[in-house]
Amino acid sequence: MILAQTIVTYIYYIITAIIGITLLKKFFKREKRQGLVYDLVYAYCLVPFILRLLQIK
Amino acid sequence: MSNHQATAQPSKLLQKIIILAVVAVLAAIGGISFRNQRLFKETVVSSDALTETRWLSDYLPSLKGTYSDTPIFVYDSGVEGGSVLYMGGTHPYEPACSLSAFIMMENIKVEKGRVFIIPQASYSATTSGILGNAYPVSFDIKTDWGKSTFKIGDRVTNPLDQWPDSFTYIHYPSGQSQAYQDLRNLNRCYPGRPDGTLTERVAFAVMELIRSEKIDMSIDAHEASLMYPVVGTYVAHDRAMDIAMMAAMDLSATTFDMKIEQSPGSLKGFTHREWGDYSDTLAVLMETPEPFIDRIVGPLTEDLMTEGKDLFLSFAGDKGLTFVPYSLETGWPMRTRVGRHLSGAAKVVEYMGMFFPEKQVIATWPSYKELQELDCGHFLHDPATADPDLVFKI
Numbered sequence: 001m002i003l004a005q006t007i008v009t010y011i012y013y014i015i016t017a018i019i020g021i022t023l024l025k026k027f028f029k030r031e032k033r034q035g036l037v038y039d040l041v042y043a044y045c046l047v048p049f050i051l052r053l054l055q056i057k
Numbered sequence: 058m059s060n061h062q063a064t065a066q067p068s069k070l071l072q073k074i075i076i077l078a079v080v081a082v083l084a085a086i087g088g089i090s091f092r093n094q095r096l097f098k099e100t101v102v103s104s105d106a107l108t109e110t111r112w113l114s115d116y117l118p119s120l121k122g123t124y125s126d127t128p129i130f131v132y133d134s135g136v137e138g139g140s141v142l143y144m145g146g147t148h149p150y151e152p153a154c155s156l157s158a159f160i161m162m163e164n165i166k167v168e169k170g171r172v173f174i175i176p177q178a179s180y181s182a183t184t185s186g187i188l189g190n191a192y193p194v195s196f197d198i199k200t201d202w203g204k205s206t207f208k209i210g211d212r213v214t215n216p217l218d219q220w221p222d223s224f225t226y227i228h229y230p231s232g233q234s235q236a237y238q239d240l241r242n243l244n245r246c247y248p249g250r251p252d253g254t255l256t257e258r259v260a261f262a263v264m265e266l267i268r269s270e271k272i273d274m275s276i277d278a279h280e281a282s283l284m285y286p287v288v289g290t291y292v293a294h295d296r297a298m299d300i301a302m303m304a305a306m307d308l309s310a311t312t313f314d315m316k317i318e319q320s321p322g323s324l325k326g327f328t329h330r331e332w333g334d335y336s337d338t339l340a341v342l343m344e345t346p347e348p349f350i351d352r353i354v355g356p357l358t359e360d361l362m363t364e365g366k367d368l369f370l371s372f373a374g375d376k377g378l379t380f381v382p383y384s385l386e387t388g389w390p391m392r393t394r395v396g397r398h399l400s401g402a403a404k405v406v407e408y409m410g411m412f413f414p415e416k417q418v419i420a421t422w423p424s425y426k427e428l429q430e431l432d433c434g435h436f437l438h439d440p441a442t443a444d445p446d447l448v449f450k451i
Contacts, residue, residue, distance in 0.1 A: 001252040002119065012221050028073060039073055043080040050084060055217055057091040057185075 013053065020049035094194045095184045095217075098450040099207055101159045101176070102438040106167050107447060108133040113175075116269065117251060117262035124218045125259045127180040128451055129266065130162055131173055132420070138170030139273040139416030141406055142266070142338075145398075146177035147244050147328070149210025150187060151280035152196070152362070153345055153394035156207055158278070160395060160436045161402075161422045170418035173272065177451060179243040179259065181218040183210035192349075192357035198391070200434035202441075209362060213241035219255040229253060231325040239326070244277070247331035260331075267336045273416040274300075274409050275338045277328040278398050280347035283370065283379040283389075287344055290316040291401070294333030294340040300412055301341050304404035312400055312425055314381070339409060343401045345394040346381045365389035396428030 027042040051057040109131040114121035127146075145158035158176035165172060177183055186194060186209070197204045216222075219241050226240040227233070229250055239245035241256050249260030267275055274297070281288040293301035298319055305317040320329040320340070332340035347365070348354055354367040361367055366388035374383030383389070399422055410417030423436050440448045 005254060009220060027077070028070075036072070039076050043076050047080060047084045047087075051088055051091065054088070056088045056095075057217070 016049055016052050020046060020053060023049065090194075091185075094186065094208075095215075097184075097195070097208060099155075099159070099177075100205065100440050101162055101449050101451065102440050102443040103130060103162050103447045103449065104132075104165050105444070105447065106132045106134075106165050107162075110449075113259065113262045113266070116265035117258055119251070120255075120258055120262055123255060124181040124184060124215065125179070125255050127175060127177050128449065129173055129175050131171065132165055132167045133171045134167040134169050134419075136169045139409065139413070139418045140171040140173065140270060141409075141418050141420070142173045142175070142270075142272045142275040143278070143402055144175045144178045144263070144276065144328075145278045146175070146183065146210075147179055147277055148212045148242075148279060149177065149179060149183040149208060150212050150350065151278075151347055152207055152209055153280050153347065153391055153398060154278035155183075156198070156391065156433060157395045157398035157402075159207075160428075160433060161399060163438055164436050165420060165422045168419040168421075170416075170420070171270075172418065172420050173266070173270065175263070178263065178277075179210075179214065179256075181214045181255070182212065182241075182243070183208050185211045185215040185217070187211050190357065193359045193362070196359045196362045196391075198363075198434045198437065199432075200437045200439070202439035205434070205437050213238060214243070214256045214259075216241070228325045229257065233323075233325045235326065242326075244279075244328055245326035247326055247328060248335040264332070264335055267332060267338050272336075272338045273413070273418075274406060275328070275332050275336075275340050276402050276405065277332075277340070277342045278402070279342060279344045280350065280394060281344040282351040283346050283348060283381055283383055284351055284353070284373065285344075286380050287316075287318060288346050289314060289381045289397075290318055290344050291405070292318045292320055292327075292329045292342040292344070294320050294329050296333055297339035297341050297405075300339060300405055300408045303408045303411075304401070307408075308400065308404055313397060315397075315401065341405050343398055345397045346383075346389045347394065348383075348389055363391045365391075365394075392428045392432045393425075395433055396423075396425035399423055399428065400425035 023046050111129040114126045120126045145154035155176050195206050226235045246256045246260040248264045249257040291301040305315040308315040329340050329342040349362045353369050371385040
């Protein structure tokens with residue numbers, strides 16, 4: 001069971017990384033919603049993913 | 058491409074880089090704060106009655122190297138008698154419990170039997186705060202030699218150590234469905250299992266300590282909001298009811314009001330239920346009043362934690378909505394809450410010796426009255442002048 005939990009946790013971190021990379025990609029290149037406010041929202045949303053990937057929060 | 062578009066693209070990229078840099082700085086500032094909280098250690102100077110230091114991983118090796126491994130301090134008189142476990146820090150956002158354990162450790166004298174103290178039972182939960190609750194990461198206690206700093210942690214295991222949560226929590230072994238977040242709540246995970254989640258493994262290791270050391274009485278210290286009925290109360294397992302009842306009556310007659318409740322059979326995963334059901338120990342849980350965790354209070358400041366004074370709560374107190382008396386003049390200061398735990402524990406240990414002479418433990422530590430008179434800081438010793446072998450950063 002400990003192994004199963006470890007695998008689930010790793011999968012969770014992989015999902016976190018995928019979402020984080022997608023947000024970063026969309027921050028630089030997207031077709032719709034290109035205003036400054038959306039840049040701020042994308043950048044802001046990145047923070048928890050980075051902190052989690054770095055095992056900080 | 059027009060000239061206008063050609064100049065707009067680089068400036069847009071520059072704008073994005075500047076935004077990213079600013080957000081990175083803000084994330085770093087927040088991250089450093091979170092990291093410091095994760096790594097902060099409390100300092101305790103044990104009394105010279107200390108005979109041994111163990112770790113929870115001694116009872117379940119898979120905890121070794123995790124943030125849930127926590128020290129156990131053993132005070133063995135060398136005289137045959139009973140044994141007592143005092144546990145603080147099940148819920149680290151109830152810090153009078155850990156502080157009472159620290160003050161007990163710093164001043165304890167044992168004449169008969171053995172005393173085991175776990176000051177930070179849910180160590181992982183001490184390394185973060187409650188999500189969405191803005192409150193200080195620590196509070197200071199003034200001492201005769203300066204100040205000592207203590208953590209205000211979370212209620213549950215840090216998500217960095219156990220994640221993700223499942224959609225529902227099925228308690229083992231009862232199969233009872235509980236709130237999903239209680240999968241990380243140590244006081245819902247007993248008796249635990251050796252191959253379970255990290256929190257279940259901590260619970261199992263505590264059970265193993267109780268079983269293998271044949272602990273006669275186990276005391277779990279908590280704090281409760283004043284609008285929660287089980288505040289200022291002993292909650293005792295069936296077999297510990299007589300002892301807790303006598304202790305509550307004695308304390309209420311001589312020192313402070315103390316209520317008593319029998320552990321409901323249907324409340325699964327709690328110390329007062331599972332410790333007693335899955336071992337021979339006499340299990341008692343204690344709750345002191347902690348205004349800081351009441352839902353209706355104002356700003357969650359360090360003063361509110363140490364003095365327990367809140368205007369909004371006083372309105373509720375005036376209308377009789379709190380389950381212990383509350384006034385803005387007295388509040389519920391740390392010295393009162395810590396003192397209640399110390400005398401509450403001493404009283405059930407005393408009565409255990411009366412009910413079961415073969416299990417008698419004779420141990421002393423500061424009392425409620427001493428705490429009221431001299432405050433917490435008086436009983437904390439200066440690590441700079443103490444014997445280095447008795448100084449622990451945990």
